[in-house]
Amino acid sequence: MKHFVIVASLVCILTAPVLAQDLGRFVNGELSGLVTTYEGIHAHPELSHHEEMTAALLATELRKSGFTVTEHVGKYPDGTQAYGVVAILENGRGPRLLIRTDLDALPIVEETGLSYASHVMSKNPAGQEVGVMHACGHDVHVTTMIGTARALASSRAKWHGTVMLIGQPSEENLDGAKAMLADHLYERFGTPNLAIALHDTNSRAAGTVAITSGPALAGVTSVDVTLRGIGGHGAQPQNGKDPVVMAGEFIVQVQSIVSRQENPRDPSVVTIGDIHGGTKRNIIPYEVKMELTARTFSDQAMQIIVEGIRHAAQGVALSAGVPEDRQPIVTVIESESGPATYNDPALTTRVKAALVNALGAQNVFDEDAIMASEDFGLFGLEGHRIPTVMFWLGAMDPVKLAAAQAAGKSLPGPHTSLFEPVPAPTLRTGVTAMTSVAIALLRQ
Ligand SMILES: [Zn+2]
Numbered sequence: 001m002k003h004f005v006i007v008a009s010l011v012c013i014l015t016a017p018v019l020a021q022d023l024g025r026f027v028n029g030e031l032s033g034l035v036t037t038y039e040g041i042h043a044h045p046e047l048s049h050h051e052e053m054t055a056a057l058l059a060t061e062l063r064k065s066g067f068t069v070t071e072h073v074g075k076y077p078d079g080t081q082a083y084g085v086v087a088i089l090e091n092g093r094g095p096r097l098l099i100r101t102d103l104d105a106l107p108i109v110e111e112t113g114l115s116y117a118s119h120v121m122s123k124n125p126a127g128q129e130v131g132v133m134h135a136c137g138h139d140v141h142v143t144t145m146i147g148t149a150r151a152l153a154s155s156r157a158k159w160h161g162t163v164m165l166i167g168q169p170s171e172e173n174l175d176g177a178k179a180m181l182a183d184h185l186y187e188r189f190g191t192p193n194l195a196i197a198l199h200d201t202n203s204r205a206a207g208t209v210a211i212t213s214g215p216a217l218a219g220v221t222s223v224d225v226t227l228r229g230i231g232g233h234g235a236q237p238q239n240g241k242d243p244v245v246m247a248g249e250f251i252v253q254v255q256s257i258v259s260r261q262e263n264p265r266d267p268s269v270v271t272i273g274d275i276h277g278g279t280k281r282n283i284i285p286y287e288v289k290m291e292l293t294a295r296t297f298s299d300q301a302m303q304i305i306v307e308g309i310r311h312a313a314q315g316v317a318l319s320a321g322v323p324e325d326r327q328p329i330v331t332v333i334e335s336e337s338g339p340a341t342y343n344d345p346a347l348t349t350r351v352k353a354a355l356v357n358a359l360g361a362q363n364v365f366d367e368d369a370i371m372a373s374e375d376f377g378l379f380g381l382e383g384h385r386i387p388t389v390m391f392w393l394g395a396m397d398p399v400k401l402a403a404a405q406a407a408g409k410s411l412p413g414p415h416t417s418l419f420e421p422v423p424a425p426t427l428r429t430g431v432t433a434m435t436s437v438a439i440a441l442l443r444q
Pocket residue numbers: 136172414415
């Protein structure tokens with residue numbers, strides 16, 4: 001038995017480099033085609049809930065690789081169908097591994113000046129004309145999935161089990177994973193044993209990856225606040241209740257929830273990203289509307305923030321003497337809220353080992369948790385029943401990143417108009433990393 005174990009581990013050590021060489025050759029052969037695909041997706045971004053062409057392209061490519069593909073998976077709470085894609089490849093007995101990409105882009109006018117930059121304009125849910133840009137790199141993720149599907153399909157002798165690829169719509173609204181699960185994703189396509197995803201990052205060079213064990217991304221709660229006053233002439237404030245002044249006080253008070261009410265050892269953030277009130281300089285408006293986002297790693301911290309927001313809104317209304325029927329309206333937007341992303345520590349260890357095998361220890365970093373949020377964790381179900389891991393894919397030109405870091409700066413990141421993943425090395429590493437992780441998890 002002992003002898004067998006030694007032989008088995010020797011085989012493992014010997015086959016790892018062979019596998020890496022084979023995979024390296026395969027990915028290099030696919031790379032120029034993948035870059036073309038990436039540039040096409042990048043030039044044609046689609047907003048959340050509208051990922052029709054992106055989903056169709058992904059479905060077509062996965063079908064070509066031999067996967068059984070189902071489109072239009074997902075139902076939003078208003079009953080509309082989502083553009084979710086599910087692609088299954090069965091390859092004997094073994095674990096069922098879910099790999100997820102997101103599909104959607106952001107309402108941002110691209111300013112990179114790249115030859116394949118997006119010039120797409122679209123309407124946001126409020127009916128306003130907005131630019132559309134893959135400013136979060138979900139085009140990197142889609143293309144990486146296409147390459148990973150091809151690599152897995154062409155190396156079936158090296159793994160066994162079932163691969164379940166998910167093209168998830170509307171990550172940016174945090175309602176896409178919910179929509180797919182609500183459409184009986186696991187009842188229809190089987191419940192996975194493990195779930196993996198990657199996300200690109202501007203803080204690492206292309207060619208490298210990074211991973212966090214345990215809580216990796218914060219939970220998010222979206223809150224709308226309307227402070228209502230009594231409008232009137234700007235020269236006669238005594239006859240009204242000015243919601244703009246109330247909003248000023250509210251904004252300052254909300255920041256003190258984090259600094260004075262939260263436990264400093266349990267990180268949290270609250271940001272007011274959108275504020276609207278008034279029509280003209282000499283008119284006191286009737287109301288000011290604000291959109292807030294709160295980020296925490298614990299439910300307790302989130303509860304303190306949401307209560308603090310309510311108290312601050314009620315407090316400023318009270319001190320302004322707002323009448324009973326004009327009290328503030330505070331609404332938690334459940335459809336745009338989600339839990340923290342938790343990387344299962346045991347699975348993280350296995351994923352990291354596979355990444356080190358594939359890319360070399362010098363290209364695999366440990367990363368701190370960040371306050372950004374994701375809805376990927378929902379695929380792990382309540383109480384982290386299915387172990388999930390999301391790792392980071394370096395996407396920056398190494399020379400530009402080194403120069404920026406030497407100057408004490410960072411390169412433009414996700415959700416900015418200048419975010420610029422460097423396609424070929426990012427995609428090469430993404431496909432190599434994801435394929436290696438999948439094969440390692442499907443070898444048991
Ligand atoms: Zn994003």
